[in-house]
Amino acid sequence: MTNDVKLAQQQLAEQKYKRERVKSRISWIIAWFLACFWMLVALIPFAFMIFNSFRKQFDMFTQGVFHLPQPWVFENYPNIIRNGFFGYFSRSVLIVAISLVLMLIISSFAAYPLSRMKFKLRNLIYAGIIAMMSIPMHVTLIPIFKMTNWMGLYDNKFSLIGPYVAFALPMSVFILTGFMTTIPREVEEAAVIDGCNKYSMFFRIIWPLSKSGLSTLAIYNGVSMWNEFAFANTLLLTANQKTLPLALGQFKGEHAMDMPLMLAVLVLSALPMIILFIVFQDKLVKGMMAGAVKG
Numbered sequence: 001m002t003n004d005v006k007l008a009q010q011q012l013a014e015q016k017y018k019r020e021r022v023k024s025r026i027s028w029i030i031a032w033f034l035a036c037f038w039m040l041v042a043l044i045p046f047a048f049m050i051f052n053s054f055r056k057q058f059d060m061f062t063q064g065v066f067h068l069p070q071p072w073v074f075e076n077y078p079n080i081i082r083n084g085f086f087g088y089f090s091r092s093v094l095i096v097a098i099s100l101v102l103m104l105i106i107s108s109f110a111a112y113p114l115s116r117m118k119f120k121l122r123n124l125i126y127a128g129i130i131a132m133m134s135i136p137m138h139v140t141l142i143p144i145f146k147m148t149n150w151m152g153l154y155d156n157k158f159s160l161i162g163p164y165v166a167f168a169l170p171m172s173v174f175i176l177t178g179f180m181t182t183i184p185r186e187v188e189e190a191a192v193i194d195g196c197n198k199y200s201m202f203f204r205i206i207w208p209l210s211k212s213g214l215s216t217l218a219i220y221n222g223v224s225m226w227n228e229f230a231f232a233n234t235l236l237l238t239a240n241q242k243t244l245p246l247a248l249g250q251f252k253g254e255h256a257m258d259m260p261l262m263l264a265v266l267v268l269s270a271l272p273m274i275i276l277f278i279v280f281q282d283k284l285v286k287g288m289m290a291g292a293v294k295g
Helices: 002-052 059-063 076-082 085-116 122-132 137-150 157-181 185-193 198-209 211-227 230-235 244-254 259-279 281-289
Strands: none
Touching (some): 002 259, 085 198, 137 157, 185 198, 211 259
16 A cells, blocks of 8 residues: 555656646746847847948938848948047046946945944935935936036036936945845954954955946946936037937937938947947846845
8 A cells, every 4th residue: 555655646746747847848938939039129120220321321212121231331430430429429438437436436335334234324314315216307407407507517528427426326225235235244254253344344345245236237327327318418518528319419410311320320329338238248147136035
């Protein structure tokens, strides 16, 4: 009788294993199908931009937009460069780089005590930071314009740094606080035994261990700052101060009928963010998955 029970249990276990295996295969097939579908959804518009940027002005109407260019025209990109594209591009790179560095430093300094220390008003400060995430950006355009004008920074590219950093900080502190909370306390305890103070612990241990979270924030906020239009359009006036999003509007006004030239501008504008994502892709995934499982 015991052998019959064991045999029945073994058969049930085998049937359960086969069912789970079939479910796993079906899940993987569905996941691969959805991944391929999403890849096509993401790649087709970009391929459309690239191929059509190598056409002449009216070739899109005569040849069709989904055919390879006949012939391939490479004049659009030199024309863009001659029209001052790299001036706008360099200003955007400078503003985004400075804003990201300041944002990462300030958010790290704020997240460290909120995640690793206990003090009075900690919960109130954290709640206030989270509440700032609900402030709409466009509500602050007029006050920031008046403040910038009062400070003498109107029509200065560096006037964008303050708003960019200020609006990126609440979300960054929120995410980085949760990330730093997942770092094991044993690491700090071992550092204290070795003689580390709070400053050494932050710069030598907590900050290096937060590289994945910092990379995630850099990519997330970098894309927003790179494509930001409202503050740039409000605070900048002259062409030698404007950033790349404003240049796109200017190119559109000057070359509205030359669609291949406009697509070439969009390709060059999108490349930096694509390169940034490729370089930091592994850290981005680690940062997004951090905290999902606590050890």
